[in-house]
Amino acid sequence: MNYDVLIVGTGVAGLYSALNLDSNLNILMITKGKITEANSYLAQGGISTVRSKDDITCFIEDTLKAGGYENDIKALSILAKESRYNIKTLLDMKVPFDKNNMGLSYTREGAHSTNRIVHCKDATGKAVMDTLISEVKKRDNITVLEDTYCADLIIRDNCCYGAVAIKNSESFNIYAKVIILATGGIGGIFKNTTNAPTVTGDGIAMALKNNIEVKDLNYVQFHPTGFYQKETSIEETSRQVFLISESLRGEGGKLYNSQGKRFVKELLPRDVVTEAILQETKKTGVPFVYLDMTELDGEYLKSRFPTIYEECLKNNIDITKDLIPVAPVQHYFMGGIKVDTNSKSSLDNLYCVGETSCTGIHGKNRLASNSLLEALVFSRRAALKINSDILNTQLLTPEVTETFDFKTVENANRSMLINEFKHRLRGNYSESISC
Numbered sequence: 001m002n003y004d005v006l007i008v009g010t011g012v013a014g015l016y017s018a019l020n021l022d023s024n025l026n027i028l029m030i031t032k033g034k035i036t037e038a039n040s041y042l043a044q045g046g047i048s049t050v051r052s053k054d055d056i057t058c059f060i061e062d063t064l065k066a067g068g069y070e071n072d073i074k075a076l077s078i079l080a081k082e083s084r085y086n087i088k089t090l091l092d093m094k095v096p097f098d099k100n101n102m103g104l105s106y107t108r109e110g111a112h113s114t115n116r117i118v119h120c121k122d123a124t125g126k127a128v129m130d131t132l133i134s135e136v137k138k139r140d141n142i143t144v145l146e147d148t149y150c151a152d153l154i155i156r157d158n159c160c161y162g163a164v165a166i167k168n169s170e171s172f173n174i175y176a177k178v179i180i181l182a183t184g185g186i187g188g189i190f191k192n193t194t195n196a197p198t199v200t201g202d203g204i205a206m207a208l209k210n211n212i213e214v215k216d217l218n219y220v221q222f223h224p225t226g227f228y229q230k231e232t233s234i235e236e237t238s239r240q241v242f243l244i245s246e247s248l249r250g251e252g253g254k255l256y257n258s259q260g261k262r263f264v265k266e267l268l269p270r271d272v273v274t275e276a277i278l279q280e281t282k283k284t285g286v287p288f289v290y291l292d293m294t295e296l297d298g299e300y301l302k303s304r305f306p307t308i309y310e311e312c313l314k315n316n317i318d319i320t321k322d323l324i325p326v327a328p329v330q331h332y333f334m335g336g337i338k339v340d341t342n343s344k345s346s347l348d349n350l351y352c353v354g355e356t357s358c359t360g361i362h363g364k365n366r367l368a369s370n371s372l373l374e375a376l377v378f379s380r381r382a383a384l385k386i387n388s389d390i391l392n393t394q395l396l397t398p399e400v401t402e403t404f405d406f407k408t409v410e411n412a413n414r415s416m417l418i419n420e421f422k423h424r425l426r427g428n429y430s431e432s433i434s435c
């Protein structure tokens with residue numbers, strides 16, 4: 001199979017890259033499961049954006065503060081400056097962002113010093129993905145292959161020429177002038193994660209195997225408020241936990257320990273709130289704390305957070321009346337495949353976008369709602385760079401002699417990643433990695 005561009009992954013980063021590539025390019029997108037089986041589809045809270053030019057400095061400062069001032073300042077300035085353009089593009093595509101009589105409705109989340117997050121109720125990811133998927137389906141130059149697993153990259157002399165894919169137990173080569181990896185984060189290697197089951201760090205595994213430069217692998221984010229459920233089976237290798245979005249705290253939710261006492265300011269950065277909750281659970285011996293939304297108007301809660309309301313109700317918690325049991329859970333990966341500000345990796349012809357990449361904008365801790373924005377801004381930049389360079393790029397088809405079997409590759413990747421991250425997170429949440 002020969003293409004101009006091969007994109008691995010159909011989350012926001014993969015889809016938005018495809019839509020920003022020239023329409024005369026022949027593009028193949030492959031994805032491990034169904035097109036919607038991605039973290040992007042689960043995103044709740046929203047997408048951050050600067051409110052106006054005057055907000056750029058403040059946005060950057062908030063992101064730096066949350067990231068422990070370890071952020072890449074050049075990439076971060078780009079993120080801030082290009083944020084509104086990309087939100088406008090989504091609006092032009094008819095993403096149904098919530099509005100009020102002043103225009104877009106902006107909410108607030110932890111460590112943002114102002115309301116600057118656009119949202120579609122509490123299911124922003126679904127709304128954005130549905131729009132991007134319908135746009136991709138309109139394009140004749142984009143083919144999407146579902147249930148197609150990328151097992152490895154085809155590399156010769158520090159240049160990427162394609163990938164080996166597996167579909168229906170059959171392995172085959174896909175050759176392309178340019179390859180974009182958009183395989184998402186690493187949730188699947190943790191015992192409890194908010195991530196979709198398809199998100200298992202495959203891009204990082206391919207990078208480690210092929211000596212592609214990676215960055216900040218020790219920066220894994222644990223979200224403070226996953227919906228707490230007693231563990232039912234110790235045999236489960238990775239359990240998907242329902243997220244209770246930070247925007248609930250942004251709208252006034254309060255955290256209490258099991259003795260009914262407040263113990264932390266709710267809108268501090270995620271790593272700080274997570275650490276405070278873990279300290280509290282150690283002190284009290286109760287493995288969760290409570291999020292209280294009951295002071296807010298019940299009807300408002302139901303209309304603003306319909307998905308969370310329904311999901312909690314399935315577990316006998318009515319968020320308008322009951323306290324919500326919450327505990328920290330693996331959520332996001334700040335590190336990843338090292339890329340420049342056009343999302344180009346250390347390997348020629350290989351671009352990496354979204355959560356699998358590391359642009360450095362997050363530093364050691366991501367500011368809420370900055371990851372969808374990062375996926376948009378830097379996948380567009382990747383596409384623009386590819387559009388301008390592809391005429392000078394040749395399609396080569398080196399033979400691959402190795403044979404690939406899905407289970408063998410998956411198991412080998414999994415044990416490699418578990419070893420790597422146990423080592424990287426030594427003493428720091430490493431016990432939350434699957435055995």
Ligand SMILES: Cc1cc2nc3c(=O)[nH]c(=O)nc-3n(C[C@H](O)[C@H](O)[C@H](O)COP(=O)(O)OP(=O)(O)OC[C@H]3O[C@@H](n4cnc5c(N)ncnc54)[C@H](O)[C@@H]3O)c2cc1C
Nearest residue numbers: 009010011013032039040043045046150184354355369372
């Ligand atoms: C519950 C939840 C809520 C969130 N809420 C927000 C929010 O409100 N705001 C925000 O900014 N961020 C949020 N995030 C984070 C954000 O959703 C993700 O960081 C972002 O969507 C990542 O997009 P992506 O395109 O890089 O990866 P994903 O959307 O995860 O897509 C990865 C894709 O790669 C495919 N794939 C993986 N491995 C392979 C392989 N080997 N072969 C083929 N395909 C493969 C997957 O099937 C999938 O299609 C949330 C995350 C979660 C889990």
